[in-house]
Amino acid sequence: MSALVQIGASSAPHRVATQVRSLRAGEKFMLALVGLGCAGLLFAALAPGSWAAKGAMGVFWFALIVLGGSWYFWMAYGRSHPGIKNDGIFHSATTHRGALAWIIGVALTAFYVALYWHGDSLSPVYSLLDPLALALTGASADEWFLYGALYTAAVGVFGVRMAMKYRHSRYQLIRTGSVFFFQLGFAFLLPGMLKKINQPDFYFTYFWPLKPDYLLPFDYVMGESGILAAQYSGTSVGRFMILWAALMLLVATPLLTWFFGKRWYCSWVCGCGGLAETMGDPFRQLSDKSEKAWKIERWSIHLVLVSIVAITALLWFNEWSGRALLGDDGSGLFWKSYGLVIVMAFSGVLGVGFYPLLGSRFWCRFGCPMAAILGFLQRFFSRFRITTNGGQCISCGNCSTYCEMGIDVRSYAQRGENIVRSSCVGCGVCAEVCPRGVLRLENGPVANRFDGADKPLHEAMRALGLAARD
Amino acid sequence: MHVVIIGNGVAGVTAARHLRKRNSHVRISIISGESEHHWARTALMYIYMGHMQFTDTKPYPDPFWKKNRIELVRGWVSLVETEAKTIRFEGGRTLSYDKLLLATGSRPNRFGWPGEELQRVSGMYSVQDLARLEAASPGLRHAAVIGGGLIGIELAEMLHSRGIRASMLVRESSYFSGVLPDEESQMVNEVILEQGIDLQLSTNLTEILDDGQGQACAIINDKGERIEVGFVGLCAGVSPNVAFLEGSGIEVSTGVVVDSQLRTNTVDVFAIGDCAEIREPGATRGKVTAVWYTGRMMGETVAENLLGGARDYNPGIWFNSAKFFDLEYQVYGEVPAATSKGEEESPASLLWMAPGGRQSVRIVHRNGAVIGFNLMGTRYRHRVCESWIQEQRSVEYVLKHLNDAQFDPEFSRRWTREIQQALEASA
Numbered sequence: 001m002s003a004l005v006q007i008g009a010s011s012a013p014h015r016v017a018t019q020v021r022s023l024r025a026g027e028k029f030m031l032a033l034v035g036l037g038c039a040g041l042l043f044a045a046l047a048p049g050s051w052a053a054k055g056a057m058g059v060f061w062f063a064l065i066v067l068g069g070s071w072y073f074w075m076a077y078g079r080s081h082p083g084i085k086n087d088g089i090f091h092s093a094t095t096h097r098g099a100l101a102w103i104i105g106v107a108l109t110a111f112y113v114a115l116y117w118h119g120d121s122l123s124p125v126y127s128l129l130d131p132l133a134l135a136l137t138g139a140s141a142d143e144w145f146l147y148g149a150l151y152t153a154a155v156g157v158f159g160v161r162m163a164m165k166y167r168h169s170r171y172q173l174i175r176t177g178s179v180f181f182f183q184l185g186f187a188f189l190l191p192g193m194l195k196k197i198n199q200p201d202f203y204f205t206y207f208w209p210l211k212p213d214y215l216l217p218f219d220y221v222m223g224e225s226g227i228l229a230a231q232y233s234g235t236s237v238g239r240f241m242i243l244w245a246a247l248m249l250l251v252a253t254p255l256l257t258w259f260f261g262k263r264w265y266c267s268w269v270c271g272c273g274g275l276a277e278t279m280g281d282p283f284r285q286l287s288d289k290s291e292k293a294w295k296i297e298r299w300s301i302h303l304v305l306v307s308i309v310a311i312t313a314l315l316w317f318n319e320w321s322g323r324a325l326l327g328d329d330g331s332g333l334f335w336k337s338y339g340l341v342i343v344m345a346f347s348g349v350l351g352v353g354f355y356p357l358l359g360s361r362f363w364c365r366f367g368c369p370m371a372a373i374l375g376f377l378q379r380f381f382s383r384f385r386i387t388t389n390g391g392q393c394i395s396c397g398n399c400s401t402y403c404e405m406g407i408d409v410r411s412y413a414q415r416g417e418n419i420v421r422s423s424c425v426g427c428g429v430c431a432e433v434c435p436r437g438v439l440r441l442e443n444g445p446v447a448n449r450f451d452g453a454d455k456p457l458h459e460a461m462r463a464l465g466l467a468a469r470d
Numbered sequence: 471m472h473v474v475i476i477g478n479g480v481a482g483v484t485a486a487r488h489l490r491k492r493n494s495h496v497r498i499s500i501i502s503g504e505s506e507h508h509w510a511r512t513a514l515m516y517i518y519m520g521h522m523q524f525t526d527t528k529p530y531p532d533p534f535w536k537k538n539r540i541e542l543v544r545g546w547v548s549l550v551e552t553e554a555k556t557i558r559f560e561g562g563r564t565l566s567y568d569k570l571l572l573a574t575g576s577r578p579n580r581f582g583w584p585g586e587e588l589q590r591v592s593g594m595y596s597v598q599d600l601a602r603l604e605a606a607s608p609g610l611r612h613a614a615v616i617g618g619g620l621i622g623i624e625l626a627e628m629l630h631s632r633g634i635r636a637s638m639l640v641r642e643s644s645y646f647s648g649v650l651p652d653e654e655s656q657m658v659n660e661v662i663l664e665q666g667i668d669l670q671l672s673t674n675l676t677e678i679l680d681d682g683q684g685q686a687c688a689i690i691n692d693k694g695e696r697i698e699v700g701f702v703g704l705c706a707g708v709s710p711n712v713a714f715l716e717g718s719g720i721e722v723s724t725g726v727v728v729d730s731q732l733r734t735n736t737v738d739v740f741a742i743g744d745c746a747e748i749r750e751p752g753a754t755r756g757k758v759t760a761v762w763y764t765g766r767m768m769g770e771t772v773a774e775n776l777l778g779g780a781r782d783y784n785p786g787i788w789f790n791s792a793k794f795f796d797l798e799y800q801v802y803g804e805v806p807a808a809t810s811k812g813e814e815e816s817p818a819s820l821l822w823m824a825p826g827g828r829q830s831v832r833i834v835h836r837n838g839a840v841i842g843f844n845l846m847g848t849r850y851r852h853r854v855c856e857s858w859i860q861e862q863r864s865v866e867y868v869l870k871h872l873n874d875a876q877f878d879p880e881f882s883r884r885w886t887r888e889i890q891q892a893l894e895a896s897a
Contacts, residue, residue, distance in 0.1 A: 083796030087631040088520040170881040389877055390852025392791050394762045395529040396513035401522050431879055435793040437849035440877050
């Protein structure tokens with residue numbers, strides 16, 4: 001009787017009998033390598049001695065973790081038949097906000113706090129990567145090099161996990177390959193190599209407003225020596241970078257979103273998306289699906305967009321007015337506040353640090369101004385939709401549960417409606433977990449795009465109370 | 471007017487939703503003994519397997535009911551008094567109605583097996599069934615699944631996900647051969663065996679043994695073998711849940727007998743979903759259909775008729791789908807089962823199977839017109855298949871336009887040309 005009450009009456013995790021999956025010898029060995037690598041890094045960081053001597057070992061221990069982790073996931077997920085592998089997700093403390101989730105969440109958060117506000121405190125660790133940094137960028141490592149290396153390693157190791165977990169799906173394989181390619185190539189190697197040849201470490205896959213400084217009149221963080229100073233200094237490389245950032249935003253973004261939806265960026269190219277789709281995958285089910293959360297989402301993401309537009313306009317105006325409006329420091333204050341609240345606290349600490357507690361796309365859903373623009377384009381000017389296959393939906397709820405953006409996919413599918421939502425990043429996992437093959441991500445003629453669903457204009461009118469609700 | 475709906479499954483709930491959509495004044499009550507809120511029992515397996523929580527299976531958020539002024543009443547109905555237009559609950563409470571809608575669903579079949587009433591024996595249909603399995607699961611190493619249908623294989627998969635060995639007793643000589651054609655049925659047999667399920671074909675349950683404390687401890691099959699198990703799942707089909715209507719005057723055969731407008735023999739009493747038995751169903755559909763979407767369709771139809779309409783229930787071309795472990799299955803239209811072989815006028819079919827893979831496409835045709843699709847490991851568009859069947863398209867036409875029906879995820883390996891070539895050659 002007690003079990004019955006628990007299952008029927010509450011959303012609390014009910015007591016279940018689960019069997020601990022026994023590890024195979026190879027899996028144990030790979031996990032041992034990860035543990036050994038972590039211990040090695042710790043000892044190397046604490047041990048006395050010159051950084052140059054320790055560095056080689058540091059890179060070795062780091063590589064051991066990456067290798068052991070990747071290989072472990074390869075073996076662990078390769079064991080079972082290709083297909084959906086969500087057994088025990090809600091029985092596990094890690095993936096259901098249990099003890100381990102809190103430990104991981106706090107540790108990640110602490111790392112971001114150290115990174116943004118006490119970067120020097122990470123020097124015993126980042127110095128260990130000096131040999132790697134010297135080879136790539138020509139300079140010794142700093143906290144940002146460490147961050148880039150860890151980020152890329154995470155996308156790689158958990159990318160192996162993602163690929164093996166969904167290896168029955170070529171969409172997921174290619175997409176996972178894509179996010180790793182863009183993270184490694186465009187967010188790690190290329191900026192590093194640019195630095196080595198004394199060019200600004202430009203990120204070709206980030207644009208205003210996700211990276212607002214690329215279209216600001218001046219670099220308010222690094223001053224005259226910063227990236228933008230170099231860009232605006234009149235060198236041809238600098239001019240190219242500005243041109244690139246503007247072209248990507250004004251031409252490529254609307255065009256690609258018209259053809260493919262916002263997914264071309266959010267779940268194929270973007271680094272934040274890349275981490276969410278790999279390291280964040282174990283936590284995708286934690287997103288809040290309530291209508292209230294959707295309401296908050298629409299307010300908060302658009303507020304962030306409005307504020308960055310306003311700040312950008314203000315800074316340009318100040319620049320044009322010969323800095324008469326705000327003075328030199330005044331502009332910096334605006335930009336630095338945005339950086340502190342939105343970039344550091346929101347996208348970093350909350351966005352990634354709270355993965356195990358709030359789900360993997362908290363920043364993308366509630367904060368990212370780039371996602372807001374892409375979402376607007378996707379809703380109104382795109383061929384992308386998720387098609388519902390006639391009357392096959394059985395309302396089971398797998399699609400909604402595993403939507404990292406908290407979209408109640410089922411509410412559309414069970415009415416036979418297509419899903420055309422601005423927040424959808426097109427990860428395709430709803431279509432994977434559907435046990436009846438009801439959903440398909442498609443780019444197609446706009447004529448039948450809203451099959452069954454409300455046209456955006458009608459929905460907006462309903463939201464404003466100008467048209468009747470069902 | 472007060473409409474009382476017995477049962478909060480998809481049929482009853484859909485009826486309530488559409489009633490409210492059409493009429494904002496009618497009072498609507500939904501009675502359920504099983505659960506406070508409507509949940510998708512199609513997701514029962516995913517709760518046990520840890521893919522979802524119970525709360526995730528609810529298709530509508532909890533405030534939905536209040537917002538739409540649909541009253542939820544908890545309780546088991548023991549009697550319907552049609553003269554007084556009153557229903558009586560266990561425990562004596564009563565509720566009066568102006569119109570009554572029976573949407574009480576199914577009950578797992580029990581065929582009078584010795585020991586079927588023991589503890590640790592259960593169907594796999596309701597919240598209560600799930601709780602029974604959960605209660606039996608700690609320390610459970612081996613369980614028996616009785617029945618080779620859609621629920622049986624789901625229970626086998628549930629047990630398998632927790633590392634519990636499942637012995638699956640199937641009456642037929644091949645899994646689901648009462649529905650699937652031979653080759654597809656064989657394909658599923660292979661999938662079941664590959665997962666390490668102890669699949670016992672052509673085997674029936676004889677007896678469930680008592681451990682001396684009223685709990686099941688073993689089963690004996692009709693080959694005389696004894697299998698030690700800590701749980702027995704009865705999954706040999708379901709029947710309409712109508713026992714409580716005895717003596718009410720409402721006509722019951724297998725289910726509650728209704729006409730094409732879902733009306734029973736008793737005035738102001740309607741029945742829909744699994745518990746309804748259509749007196750004269752169309753040629754391709756049975757009298758009782760226990761699938762999700764027919765409940766939904768009947769609910770939509772009956773809402774109109776409860777408000778005085780006269781709409782016929784028309785489910786259209788048959789379709790269904792399922793997933794056997796990792797193997798997806800879809801069917802549209804008429805597809806003859808393996809066991810129906812040798813019948814007269816059995817339609818011809820073209821079958822393509824992926825080389826070495828778990829994929830197949832079967833196109834069934836009669837007199838040159840396509841009448842059905844049976845698909846394993848590939849997805850086709852419902853609307854396209856439906857319109858081809860309705861329009862009686864030729865095999866040649868369908869093969870030529872096969873790509874229009876494709877619903878597999880982007881970048882999936884497409885076999886269209888191979889299928890077209892193979893099937894054209896055999897057509």
